[in-house]
Amino acid sequence: MDLDMANKKYTLNFTGDVMLGRLIDQLYPTHVPSPNDERHVRVFQARHASRLGFRNYTFESPWGTTLPLLATEGDLNFINLETSITTHPIPWPDKVFNYRMHPANAIPILKAAKIDFACLANNHTLDFGTEGLVETIWTLKQHPATPAAATPKGEYRVAFAGAGETAQEAFAPAILSLPRKSNIQQEMIGDRPSVLSASTLDSATPNHSIHVYAATDHPHAWRDIPTFHFVDYTPKSREHLKRLIWKHSPAPEIRSSESTPALKIFSFHWGPNYSWHPSTEIRQMAHFLIFECGIDIVHGHSSHHVQGIECPAPGKLIIYGCGDFVDDYAINKEYRNDLGALYRVIVQEQSDHGGVKPVRVEIFPTRITHFQAHLLQHFRVGGDGDHDWVVDTISRLTGELMGTECGCGYTHEDMTGKEIVRPQLGDRGQLIIDLI
Numbered sequence: 092m093d094l095d096m097a098n099k100k101y102t103l104n105f106t107g108d109v110m111l112g113r114l115i116d117q118l119y120p121t122h123v124p125s126p127n128d129e130r131h132v133r134v135f136q137a138r139h140a141s142r143l144g145f146r147n148y149t150f151e152s153p154w155g156t157t158l159p160l161l162a163t164e165g166d167l168n169f170i171n172l173e174t175s176i177t178t179h180p181i182p183w184p185d186k187v188f189n190y191r192m193h194p195a196n197a198i199p200i201l202k203a204a205k206i207d208f209a210c211l212a213n214n215h216t217l218d219f220g221t222e223g224l225v226e227t228i229w230t231l232k233q234h235p236a237t238p239a240a241a242t243p244k245g246e247y248r249v250a251f252a253g254a255g256e257t258a259q260e261a262f263a264p265a266i267l268s269l270p271r272k273s274n275i276q277q278e279m280i281g282d283r284p285s286v287l288s289a290s291t292l293d294s295a296t297p298n299h300s301i302h303v304y305a306a307t308d309h310p311h312a313w314r315d316i317p318t319f320h321f322v323d324y325t326p327k328s329r330e331h332l333k334r335l336i337w338k339h340s341p342a343p344e345i346r347s348s349e350s351t352p353a354l355k356i357f358s359f360h361w362g363p364n365y366s367w368h369p370s371t372e373i374r375q376m377a378h379f380l381i382f383e384c385g386i387d388i389v390h391g392h393s394s395h396h397v398q399g400i401e402c403p404a405p406g407k408l409i410i411y412g413c414g415d416f417v418d419d420y421a422i423n424k425e426y427r428n429d430l431g432a433l434y435r436v437i438v439q440e441q442s443d444h445g446g447v448k449p450v451r452v453e454i455f456p457t458r459i460t461h462f463q464a465h466l467l468q469h470f471r472v473g474g475d476g477d478h479d480w481v482v483d484t485i486s487r488l489t490g491e492l493m494g495t496e497c498g499c500g501y502t503h504e505d506m507t508g509k510e511i512v513r514p515q516l517g518d519r520g521q522l523i524i525d526l527i
């Protein structure tokens with residue numbers, strides 16, 4: 092354990108699916124034309140008119156009472172954006188759900204919570220075809236040609252990975268600066284966000300480069316779209332991922348501090364809906380990313396409900412399924428897709444190799460109510476049983492993952508069977524899991 096208490100710590104927040112389209116989009120004055128959805132929303136609004144914050148649904152509203160954790164306490168915030176951002180009218184054919192939100196709403200909503208990174212590798216970014224994908228990307232980049240480019244150039248952009256205007260852009264990592272520089276999150280080199288150049292840094296604050304990759308294993312129909320990062324569990328996909336990740340992580344003797352990632356994150360939209368346990372191929376892929384590709388944090392999502400956490404080696408974290416964070420979905424009573432969590436990962440600077448290392452994850456249970464994410468309170472302080480449900484479910488599933496081998500053969504450094512979940516909750520009712 093090389094933990095030096097004097098070394099600086101940072102807070103990275105991770106959420107699962109953020110779906111701001113369909114009914115949520117209709118709550119805003121500017122929205123994509125969808126008379127059916129609009130009618131639904133007007134009925135909801137009339138029925139729940141007395142609910143605080145519901146009638147006047149603002150750009151801050153989707154984040155509900157989680158907003159301070161993101162906007163004030165988060166050094167960097169990472170989400171899976173489960174919708175396209177476009178007014179393009181033609182949906183991808185033969186798909187059950189096609190989501191889109193109006194470009195005018197995207198940046199103001201994401202900016203309200205200071206979202207730094209959006210995963211675009213998921214089963215909705217192409218819901219309105221490649222035209223819709225390009226508009227999604229231009230909106231996030233604040234391209235001058237988009238109607239959403241309301242903020243001055245360079246003021247706020249959301250980094251992304253997993254889909255792009257080119258294959259290179261879809262595969263390459265988003266590069267974030269930790270700490271984020273106020274107002275300007277990343278400088279653009281060409282069309283890609285990049286690390287701030289040394290001259291623009293405050294010399295008193297060490298800056299770390301954080302690399303974030305993203306990929307998905309579905310839908311199959313999009314696997315041959317070159318600007319979409321589809322992977323499967325074949326040796327070929329593994330080779331591709333290993334080559335890609337090491338290409339962006341230069342060997343110690345040739346790397347400079349600027350190009351060296353201090354932390355590598357992989358955001359993965361994977362697995363079937365509604366299954367408590369990740370499949371063996373998913374677990375083995377997570378372990379491959381950690382042990383063969385040097386990934387530090389696997390940010391998993393797609394299941395629509397919370398799954399367990401695994402710490403396969405000290406300072407390494409796998410969140411298999413974050414659950415849904417905010418959306419307009421109907422509720423599944425068994426899997427409780429309305430319940431989720433905000434995952435706060437504490438990373439600490441390391442004196443020996445200059446990187447940052449995950450030391451702890453704090454899990455704040457949430458519930459989606461009236462198109463808003465709300466922090467749940469423990470029943471002792473006025474909450475209900477849902478807080479316990481999230482805490483108990485994640486604790487149980489984490490214990491099961493830590494207690495079983497997946498058969499991948501990598502060294503687990505004595506972590507198997509280790510109790511990583513603290514028996515006591517934190518002072519804000521959060522579940523605490525130690526990673527070292």
Ligand SMILES: [Zn+2]
Nearest residue numbers: 173213214393
């Ligand atoms: Zn999805």
